[in-house]
Amino acid sequence: MTAPAADIPFRFVAKTTDVEPGRTKCVPLEGRNVLVIHMPNGGFKAIENQCSHEKKSMEGGRIRAGKIVCPHHGANFDLETGKAVSAPAVLPITVYPVKVEGEDVLVQLIEPPKKPKNPFAIPGVQGF
Numbered sequence: 001m002t003a004p005a006a007d008i009p010f011r012f013v014a015k016t017t018d019v020e021p022g023r024t025k026c027v028p029l030e031g032r033n034v035l036v037i038h039m040p041n042g043g044f045k046a047i048e049n050q051c052s053h054e055k056k057s058m059e060g061g062r063i064r065a066g067k068i069v070c071p072h073h074g075a076n077f078d079l080e081t082g083k084a085v086s087a088p089a090v091l092p093i094t095v096y097p098v099k100v101e102g103e104d105v106l107v108q109l110i111e112p113p114k115k116p117k118n119p120f121a122i123p124g125v126q127g128f
């Protein structure tokens with residue numbers, strides 16, 4: 001997870017009771033789709049609800065061992081770092097800083113990380 005930025009406010013996304021342990025809930029917020037994740041052992045995570053493989057929703061993905069499994073093709077992402085840890089995804093997802101105040105789950109909408117350039121791209125050629 002990216003460290004919280006001092007100049008970006010935390011925003012309300014859900015009540016702690018809105019998402020069962022081990023489940024996810026997609027919440028539109030300020031033009032983004034935030035996937036709120038209630039970890040099976042407690043605590044909350046939040047990610048941009050877009051798999052880095054084919055840009056599909058990860059709502060309903062299984063949560064296990066600190067990772068989310070994309071429900072479409074099975075890529076695993078580390079919920080601390082956003083790093084893709086299994087194929088077919090290779091690029092990271094955005095993990096938002098989260099805090100819980102009372103019964104409110106709050107997220108900080110940091111900018112998504114810059115995607116690395118495709119090392120196989122040929123300048124001037126589309127389709128890579």
Ligand code: FES
Nearest residue numbers: 051053054070073
């Ligand atoms: S869309 Fe997520 S693994 Fe393919």
